[in-house]
Amino acid sequence: MSDTNTQRDVMEFDVVIVGGGPAGLSAACRIMQRAQAADKELSVCLVEKGSEIGAHILSGAVIETTALDELFPDWSEKGAPVTTKVTTDEVLWLSSDQASKSLPHWMVPKTLHNDGNYIISLGNLSRWLAEQAEALGVEVFPGFSAAHLSYDDQGNVEGIITGDMGVGQNGREKDGFMPGMLLKAKYTLFAEGCRGHLGKELISKFQLDDGKDPQHYGLGIKELWDVPADQSKPGAVIHTAGWPLGKDAGGGGFLYHLDNNQVVVGLIVDLNYKNPYLSPYDEFQRYKHHPVIAQHLKGAKRVSYGARAIAKGGWSSLPKMSFPGGLVIGCDAGTLNPAKIKGTHTAMKSGLLAADSVFDALQSASPPAELSEFNNLIRQSWLGEELQQARNFVPVMHKLGTFWGGAYNWLDQNIFSGALPFSFHDTAADHACTELAEKHRPPIYPKADGVLSFDKLSSVFLSNTNHEEDQPCHLQLKDPNVPIHSNLLKFAEPAQRYCPAGVYEVVESNQESIFQINAQNCLHCKTCDIKDPAQNITWVTPEGAGGPNYPNM
Structure with missing residues (x-):
């Protein structure tokens, strides 16, 4: 057990699922569907660190309903919040802050076509999936963070330990202290989303990524706007x-019109960028001033803000997903299809396959410690086929840039359907791509105008982020000297700029530079854990229910 000797209550289940996103909830629903069909009784528990299901969910999101169709063929009749069908689908090349060119449909890789897809709030879909899970008999516990892994005497994962409640910043127990519970299970599924801290530990401990390219990431920043009815x-x-972004970084922007006179606008910045002075947040603020974007926001009001890293390495970065005692699924493993810029349907499919593996194993008189066959199920499914066909999408973009990489991907996807007989690889981890500050100049970012562009703190306010201030800092430094004595000297301490919430600051006090962590601002985006060039910052879960509370995101 990777924890102290604190006496803890123990609850035992057949299956424990960590994370109330599309992967975890799909797995929960499918397990109970299988159990009901076979007239079996199973106990399934799902824990979610957000204050409610959907509170921490952030995505574009345009959804392909393939996996939803498999899970609930009658999802429309059941009232799923999937109602806004894509009516127009446009891809623009922005060559400057004023110029743009619309790409003909035939010039766009077919993986980016959205015919038959829907624009949704993924948070609201997750809330609906949780309702279905509870109706099927799943015990859903929001507000409980999975803080630690628990191992049995053989070193197999036997469950998780939820976070203690009521620990002060000094590490001492406060009045009302409640120790976390040990949730034991025959199998534990980890569906924490991109760069989950327990998933990260499992991948390292069981060497699940041996022989794989390092995972690659993008930072997605998103806002929700209320627009005048005549602009909807x-x-x-x-x-x-x-x-x-141009040549300075990979990535791209998006703008979607929802129902109820709302628009979502966002920018994804690949985290392998070189210039330590680049600020993804400020690039997004600039983006909204481009005329093709600004026209959709004229007279509108910004109502929500958020940010989240996405795992976009695809097939070549996908780790082994099984280990003794459970599975890593969804974006915790990196199942997003980068060629489609979509991860909901793939995360859900991984959850469905995980549920089938778990249910079948539980029917055995002596269930196997490791569900090794799950990796073959992934490979043989349409999920595996999609990811294999898209395997070159990210490494080619990284090697050739957005324009020429896009041209190659058009050829690869539209003509050969991803079947060209060779694979590109990108073996440089994103944090290792950051170059010394002396090689770069800081971009000049316009001052926020309070109409289309805004400062970080006003944005964080709109994310409804809240943490109990008197608790241990969940952004842990392996060496507290690195930010000032190494990162500041070499890289002008990029944490001040890559964080989209103003968590990290270098402040001057008595002619001394001090690295300040404003942990209460943290959006749980995980960018610091990914991009810090020294890999000195480790994100761990704070007290349950802390963090953002996203509406309709």
């Missing part, structure tokens, strides 16, 4: 490439 175009989808 429900179902309109716009994706952009090029400016403001």
Whole structure:
């Protein structure tokens, strides 16, 4: 047990699932569907660190309903919040802060076509999935963080330990202290989302990524706006490439029109960028001033803000997903299809396959310690086929850049359907791509105008982020000297800029530089854990229910 000797209550289940996103909830629902069909009794528990299901869910999101169709063929009749069908689908190349060119449909890789897809709030879909899970008999516990792994005497994962409640910043127990519980299970599924801290530990401990390319990431920053009724175009989808990132970073922007006179706008910045002075947040603020984006926000009001890292390495970065005692699924493993810029349907499919593996194993008189066959199920499914066909999408973009990489991917996807007989690889981890500050100049970012662009703190306010201030800092430094004595000297301490919430600051006090961590601002995006060039910052879960509380995101 990777914890202290604190006496803890123990609850035992057949299956424990960590994370109330699409992967975890799909797994929970499918297990109970299988149990009911076979007239079996199973106990399934799902824990979610957010204050409610959906509170921490952030995605674009345009969804392909393939996996939802498999899980609930009658999802429309059941009232799933999937109602805004894509009506127009446009891809723009932005060549400057004023110029743009619309790409003909035939010039866009077919994986980016959105015919038949829907624009949704993934948070609201997760809330609906949780309702279905509870109706099927799943015990859903929001507000409980999975803080530690628990191992049995053979070194197999036997469950998780939820976070203690009521520990002060000094590490001492406060009045009302409640120790976390040990939730034991025959199998534990980890569906924490991108860069889950327990998933990260499992991948390292069981060497699940041996022989794989390092995972690659992007930082997605998103806002929700209320727009005038006469500007609302429900179902309109716009994706952009090029400016403001250009040659400085990979990535692209998006703008979608939802129902109820709402628009979502966002920017994804690949985290392998070189310039330590680059600020993804400020690039996004610039992005909204481009005329093709600004016209959709005229007279509108910004109502929510959030940010989240996405795992985009694809097939070549996908680790082994089984280990003794459980599975790592969804974006915790990195199942997003980067060629489609979509991860919901793939995360859900991984959850469905995980549920089938677990249910079948539980029917055995002596269930195997490791569900090794799960990796073959992934490979043989349409999920594995999708990821294999898209295997070159990210490494080619990293090697050739957005324009020429996009041209190659058009050829690869539209003509050969991803079947060209060779594979590209990107073996450089994103944090290792950061170059010394002396090689770069800081970009000049315009001051926020309070109309289209805003400062970080006002943005964090709109994320409804809240943490109990008197608790141990969940952003842990392996060496507290590194930020000032190494990162500041070499890289101008990029944490001040890559964090989209103003968590990290270098402040001057008595002619001394001090690295300040404003942990209460943290959006749980995980960028610091990914991009810190010294890999000195480790994100661990704070007290349950802390963090953002996203509405309709």
